[in-house]
Amino acid sequence: xxxxxxxxxxxxxxxxxxxxxxxxxxxxxxxxxxxxxxxxxxxxxxxxxxxxxxxxxxxxxxxxxxxxxxxxxxxxxxxxxxxxxxxxxxxxxxxxxxxxxxxxxxxxxxxxxxxxxxxxxxxxxxxxxxxxxxxxxxxxxxxxxxxxxxxxxxxxxxxxxxxxxxxxxxxxxxxxxxxxxxxxxxxxxxxxxxxxxxxxxxxxxxxxxxxxxxxxxxxxxxxxxxxxxxxxxxxxxxxxxxxxxxxxxxxxxxxxxxxxxxxxxxxxxxxxxxxxxxxxxxxxxxxxxxxxxxxxxxxxxxxxxxxxxxxxxxxxxxxxxxxxxxxxxxxxxxxxxxxxxxxxxxxxxxxxxxxxxxxxxxxxxxxxxxxxxxxxxxxxxxxxxxxxxxxxxxxxxxxxxxxxxxxxxxxxxxxxxxxxxxxxxxxxxxxxxxxxxxxxxxxxxxxxxxxxxxxxxxxxxxxxxxxxxxxxxxxxxxxxxxxxxxxxxxxxxxxxxxxxxxxxxxxxxxxxxxxxx
Numbered sequence: 001x002x003x004x005x006x007x008x009x010x011x012x013x014x015x016x017x018x019x020x021x022x023x024x025x026x027x028x029x030x031x032x033x034x035x036x037x038x039x040x041x042x043x044x045x046x047x048x049x050x051x052x053x054x055x056x057x058x059x060x061x062x063x064x065x066x067x068x069x070x071x072x073x074x075x076x077x078x079x080x081x082x083x084x085x086x087x088x089x090x091x092x093x094x095x096x097x098x099x100x101x102x103x104x105x106x107x108x109x110x111x112x113x114x115x116x117x118x119x120x121x122x123x124x125x126x127x128x129x130x131x132x133x134x135x136x137x138x139x140x141x142x143x144x145x146x147x148x149x150x151x152x153x154x155x156x157x158x159x160x161x162x163x164x165x166x167x168x169x170x171x172x173x174x175x176x177x178x179x180x181x182x183x184x185x186x187x188x189x190x191x192x193x194x195x196x197x198x199x200x201x202x203x204x205x206x207x208x209x210x211x212x213x214x215x216x217x218x219x220x221x222x223x224x225x226x227x228x229x230x231x232x233x234x235x236x237x238x239x240x241x242x243x244x245x246x247x248x249x250x251x252x253x254x255x256x257x258x259x260x261x262x263x264x265x266x267x268x269x270x271x272x273x274x275x276x277x278x279x280x281x282x283x284x285x286x287x288x289x290x291x292x293x294x295x296x297x298x299x300x301x302x303x304x305x306x307x308x309x310x311x312x313x314x315x316x317x318x319x320x321x322x323x324x325x326x327x328x329x330x331x332x333x334x335x336x337x338x339x340x341x342x343x344x345x346x347x348x349x350x351x352x353x354x355x356x357x358x359x360x361x362x363x364x365x366x367x368x369x370x371x372x373x374x375x376x377x378x379x380x381x382x383x384x385x386x387x388x389x390x391x392x393x394x395x396x397x398x399x400x401x402x403x404x405x406x407x408x409x410x411x412x413x414x415x416x417x418x419x420x421x422x423x424x425x426x427x428x429x430x431x432x433x434x435x436x437x438x439x440x441x442x443x444x445x446x447x448x449x450x451x452x453x454x455x456x457x458x459x460x461x462x463x464x465x466x467x468x469x470x471x472x473x474x475x476x477x478x479x480x481x482x483x484x485x486x487x488x489x490x491x492x493x494x495x496x497x498x499x500x501x502x503x504x505x506x507x508x509x510x511x512x513x514x515x516x517x
Contacts, residue, residue, distance in 0.1 A: 001059045002075040005121045013114035016107050032110035033096050040089030055480035070189040074127040079477035081124040087333050091245040092117045094452045095238035112142040123250050129177040129189040137170050151234040158234035165217050165227040172214035179207045204266040211259045218251030219307050222281040232300035237344025244303050245337040252329045274315035279408040281308030286418035295353045299339045306332050312408050313397040321400030322478040331393035338378045338456040345371050349442050358430040372431040374453050379423035381460050384416050389460045392467035
């Protein structure tokens with residue numbers, strides 16, 4: 001069942017790339033669109049088949065591959081990975097639909113997007129560490145070309161920066177995986193056979209640090225974030241949707257699955273530092289967004305800030321905070337995709353992304369009234385306004401994290417207020433005010449061009465009103481992960497009675513009185 005999620009986009013990419021399709025034909029776009037729609041429908045159907053009473057892996061597929069190196073074709077999914085797979089299918093469909101019909105080199109473009117879809121899905125469902133890393137790296141080259149060929153004026157620089165950072169991320173993760181298997185005495189890289197319990201605490205701390213830095217680059221977290229604004233801004237809007245909406249979530253998934261999941265005993269040692277880094281990331285992203293004049297770069301920095309919420313929640317590792325971390329990742333993917341979609345439309349119709357130039361887009365006759373209305377809704381969702389999915393996710397994060405890291409959580413709440421500030425600046429300068437008469441009338445936005453934004457807005461609204469439709473799939477798995485961390489921490493505490501005993505003050509020695517005649 002899960003293999004179909006890999007084979008279909010891979011075969012589709014090969015067909016689009018190598019079949020003798022006449023130049024100028026719209027067939028590559030239609031074929032890619034049909035494949036993406038089918039993948040999303042299939043992944044959503046798998047969600048409906050998920051057994052919510054079980055936190056164990058489901059739809060497991062296993063085939064021995066290269067036993068000599070411990071690599072097996074081991075697939076499986078649960079409430080942590082399957083929602084990301086569905087999000088990947090949705091955003092791939094959105095990206096293909098949003099692409100201009102006259103895109104240059106369409107066969108290569110759509111083939112690369114389908115390759116990215118297969119790589120991302122494979123990473124989410126791989127249950128072998130080497131297989132995960134293989135899929136994690138597969139998407140690197142297609143994304144590089146998508147940025148470099150179809151990006152902006154500095155696309156080569158941004159693509160190279162993305163390539164170097166992601167390559168370093170992969171090397172660090174590989175080193176951690178090799179250490180976990182070899183030092184742990186495992187004969188296979190299957191996740192189920194990996195155990196870190198026998199490793200010393202220093203060894204666990206080193207391996208966990210490698211994972212944290214590797215996945216921190218992918219998320220990205222401050223100070224590992226410098227590749228992100230350039231890559232997002234120089235990418236075409238459909239590629240930016242994939243970059244921010246789903247590729248960054250591979251870092252979140254790896255952090256929870258392999259960091260928190262495989263190092264429950266050591267996680268509490270790094271958790272305070274992670275919470276501090278997360279809160280710094282949130283504040284830095286918000287303040288940097290306020291300082292921007294380019295609305296696309298503003299959205300890019302806002303993305304950095306919102307990923308900090310996830311790190312604080314993961315650091316707290318309570319049942320509620322881990323649930324909130326995954327919900328925030330899904331929510332962030334939907335909202336960021338909507339923002340990049342709308343910014344792309346504004347840039348296409350107006351010809352600029354500069355805040356100092358944009359104004360009056362809400363004008364019902366000469367402006368872009370529907371696009372402006374949707375942009376306001378997206379800003380409200382990102383700022384955590386009640387009734388939208390951003391509020392539900394952030395509220396769960398704050399509620400679950402406050403009991404463990406109250407100061408960091410309060411800083412995140414403060415930064416959520418700064419989110420409202422920079423989106424108020426963006427909306428006030430772009431949507432309102434008097435439209436410049438020199439610009440006359442902006443081109444109309446076709447109804448077909450509005451469909452992706454309307455679909456994303458509807459999902460954001462529905463999941464905001466009824467967040468349980470999202471949380472019900474995630475909760476069993478996140479509860480199991482957080483309970484494992486808590487139980488192991490307790491076991492570690494009480495497994496050293498001699499340390500506990502020596503930490504208690506010794507009672508005074510009372511000598512019996514000597515009786516004399």
